[in-house]
Amino acid sequence: MPDAIEALADHCVGTGHDDLPAAALDAAKVCILDTLGVGLAGSTGPYVPELLRSYAAGGAASRVLAQSQRLPPAGAALLNAYQIHNSEFDCVHEEAVIHTVTVLLAAALADADRRGGVSGRTLLRSVILGVDIASSLGVASSSGLRFFRPGTAGAFGAVATLGVVRGYDRSTLLRAFALVYAQLCGTMQAHTEGSPLLALQIGFNARNAILACDLAEQGLPGLEGVLEGPFGYFGMIEAEGDVRAVLPELGRTWRICEVALKPFPSGRATHGLVDAVQILRQRHDIKPEAVERIVGRVPSLTHHLVGRPVHGDMEINYARLNGQYACAVMLRDGFIAIDDYTPDAVRDPSRLALAERVRIDIDDNPDPNALSPVEVDIHLMDGQVLSERIVTVYGNPARPMTREARLAKFRSCWGASACGLPAEGADAVIAMVEDLETVSDLRLLLDRVTGQAE
Secondary structure (H helix, E strand, O other), X not given: OOOOHHHHHHHHHHOOHHHOOHHHHHHHHHXXXXXXXXXXXXXXXXXXXXXXXXXXXXXOOEEOOOOOOEEOHHHHHHHHHHHXXXXXXXXXXXXXXXXXXXXXXXXXXXXXXXXXXXXXXXXXXXXXXXXXXXXXXXXXXXXXOOEOHHHHHHHHHHHHXXXXXXXXXXXXXXXXXXXXXXXXXXXXXXXXXXXXXXXXXXXHHHHHHHHHHHHHXXXXXXXXXXXXXXXXXXXXXXXXXXXXXXXXXXXXXXXXXXXXXXXXXXXXXXXXXXXXXXXXXXXXXXXXXXXXXXXXXXXXXHHXXXXXXXXXXXXXXXXXXXXXXXXXXXXXXXXXXXXXOOHHHHOOHHHHHHHOOEEEEEOOOOOOOOXXXXXXXXXXXXXXXXXXXXOOOEOEOOOOOOHHHHHHHHHXXXXXXXXXXXXXXXXXXXXXXXXXXXXXOHHHHHHHHHOOOX
């Protein structure tokens, strides 16, 4: 039986723009704008200058979000991806447990800048199909994460996206999938430690997707058992999964329509907790001084991702993946903003003291990939216990952010960019993305989001 990777390749090669429903096109625009914004905000993140210096050598053909330098395309893809993910603000497919647009858009922008002539219409189709590929791998997985799935599955999504943009035939795309599989990297150890290497693993896979496609165009051979071989993706990268169960949904379920946006710049696994705290705070007008303790009960994956203990020497990356800290900020301010994750903010004694009152326990949910439901009890000093259960977390398409909230997020990210982009440019980019079919060359968009006109 042919490997299931062939069905994924057929989906990419055989799906034209006119096959895409309006809902998928609209969702793609929302995700593209959101991802551009968080990449701008991440341009001031930890270690960005060091990475820029590391990748500055060589044929500098591609620009980076909110940076003044040009890098080789693979280096630009890495920097774009690192910046998009380093603030934990990027959109996510919750069932798949994948930041679905991060790797593929990072690679697509760098490649489009090098190639020129890539239209917005082409980008829309490529993003929708890339999200289908990455999300299908995640949805098919039935075991807990060993490798960082946003990077590994994301690399396949990026190759699909680049293959659509470059007009690959079936055989070239299959070879590119094999060549990226040979380069997959990034384990869950970085997430377990709350390390900045987590976002760098996203970058590595974006870089490797471009290299895989470049090599495929040179005729390098591929593999036959990329997904289902004895040492294929299912069995090596993912311990268990049934990819054939999701194949019938290709072309029927458009995964881009299932992608959730993050209203807050912290790990998505914190969002169920802070969603409940925000609801209870607003409903009961709770003041921090009235709270004795907060107890959250979460699935095992959520606990693994954000149940780490708060402490006084937290790095920013660690704090973004800390449920105690996120709950404390939400209880104190009723919102979590970009500037709540600075070195001074995450080590502020008053915030840490409040975070110490938060306890996060594992519930009895047997699903190793579940992020919800989440239950939160707020115990007040007067003995009252206020409870909230979150099944669908705010930002999910079933409980979406309003357009006003989405654009407010984008503008806040725009204002946080490293290069000081002009304020009026935000509205211009919003208009371009919302009418992306009319953009003839993505370099016109890159002129705006990099601050470097051609």
